[in-house]
Amino acid sequence: MALLPSDIIFYVVLIAPGFVAVMTAVSLAAIEDEISQPVLLIWSLVSSVIIDSLFLEAYQVLEGPIESFDVLRTLFFTPSFRADLILLILFFSVVVGIVYAVGILADLPGRLRRGIQSTAHIKYNPRQPWENFMKGARSIRIKTSDDELYTGDVVEWSRAGKPKEVRVDHPYRYSLEEEDYECVGGDSMLFLEEDIDRVMLREEDDRPSMIQRISSTLGLSPDEGSGGLGLSTLRDGYEQYREADSTITYLLMSLVAAVFLIEILVTGFRGLGSIQVFATGVFGVYPWIAWPLSPVLHKGILHFAASLVGLLVVGVPIETHWNWKRYTVFLVLTGYATILAGAAVLGWFSDQQVAFYGTSGIIYALAGYSLTHLPRKHDELSLVEKFAVFIGVVALLSVLIDPFTGPFFEPRWINGGHTSGFLIGAVIGWFSGNCS
Known part of the structure; x- marks a missing residue:
């Protein structure tokens, strides 16, 4: 049986949401690692199943039950073309993509991986040592290939197997004459791979992560001496309601x-x-x-x-x-x-x-x-x-x-x-x- 134009639109709308969600996540999370096409395909298809399930459940709540596959096939053309349903499923796609991006930026896969590894006594990380080192660095000291010493605050650094490059703000160079660091004269400085001989950590990044900031906002951050997640804050809220x-x-x-x-x-x-x-x-x-x-x-x-x-x-x-x-x-x-x-x-x-x-x-x-x-x-x-x-x-x-x-x-x-x-x-x- 030949496919009708409505059938083609139906199958496209059924499959496309997952790809929209994955591309949204990749764009918002600024993923630089090269992801293989089979992984992207599987990720997109699974996402399509999730989004389609959400959409169909919402449709049945708003419009009524879908009792057969024939009704499902003509969903977007009953009684006429339903642009509102296309926009609704696109909305679900973007929302799922944003959820993916937030999870990636909050390093939820890494947190889960570290939790599993801690129970299995496995030490494995897909990141390179360079990426792991720079991820927690706020201030570094760089020894260059011509034996100069520089220090500065980390602004950005290369990832995902790219040439090792790092840009620092407030750069200072060590002076042998003064036996102290002196200002280079610029606001920032870029070190290319051929310039870098060794990098030493001066100060770790103590800024709270996204998860920590959200937990603090919701009153779920650990309290000093409580041993729990914001228990005193929750108790305070309960007392305020009660009183x-x-x-x-x-x-x-x-x-x-x-x-x-x-x-x-x-x-x-x-x-x-x-x-x-x-x-x-x-x-x-x-x-x-x-x-x-x-x-x-x-x-x-x-x-x-x-x-x-x-x-x-x-x-x-x-x-x-x-x-x-x-x-x-x-x-x-x-x-x-x-x-x-x-x-x-x-x-x-x-x-x-x-x-x-x-x-x-x-x-x-x-x-x-x-x-x-x-x-x-x-x-x-x-x-x-x-x-x-x-x-x-x-x-x-x-x-x-x-x-x-x-x-x-x-x-x-x-x-x-x-x-x-x-x-x-x-x-x-x-x-x-x-x-x-």
Whole structure:
């Protein structure tokens, strides 16, 4: 059977993502080692399997199940050419490539190799001695082929079997007359392979690695005398959550839990099969109950758990910046405003019964507030407040990416509750005054 143009596009889109990911990783990580073509091919094909799996799982969550291979083959042409799906799979490819690049730059393969070698008592490293030596050097002394001595701070050096070359900043030359080092007169100096007779290490590079910097930022770096990874920092964060005066947030979490328990009981007694059937159907049967409770209704255990975690990590630190009356008004107004905005977006693209519910609109409002208020109005932030700001950044990225993920111009295109909630919280946080 002859291949149709749609079949050719399907197989290209199925195979290409891995190559895009690998080329992204090679470019961003600046890999200089010559990688054999079979290794690149295997790496690319395995990456394609990973990316295709992620894409198809996301497609089934957003669009519905793929029940046969024939449906899969026509995926990108149903009902017409789906450029949005091509962009989505390209997005997954770039993300996987960035993950690869970060892993390479953080030397995760080397860390894994050293861990395995330490247990097997093997001493092997694929790098040359020159590369290993220069990798940890910050300041070096160079003896040249004409018996001159130079010293300087390492800026860059050759790798991957290239001729041994090194460039240093602040170069100094040893003077026999002065019996001391004297400035060469330039900001930097390049030594070629024919110039270098011997290199001696003066000072190791004590700058923290990428992994160490990330661990330090997250509070996971080793503490002096703790013997663990940031245990005291984690304990401090726990104490800050525990001691925070966040009664209103905990009352809201209790209300969410109580309503969800009722949802479970009603679903079980009526044999509805799933909580989502009840949570959605109640808008058609008992709208006078559904709409007032919509900010605290949830469609399943994951939806419910995400709301509790969101309220805990963002609501608890933010409540301390309000008095209880204003905070309560903020929660109530943003709760119903985001429900109305989300329902409006659904109603704009659908003429069917609209059901919109959940606490995520409130959480996005709290995240937006934390992002615009905390860094601007406070010089020093506690650990839980820093984490709230981080959640604000994640919420901002989510709101910005959401319109580009599709399905375009359909009810599930944009989550109006998330977008409106973040904007409301961000605006209020930006224009709010200083707080004690």
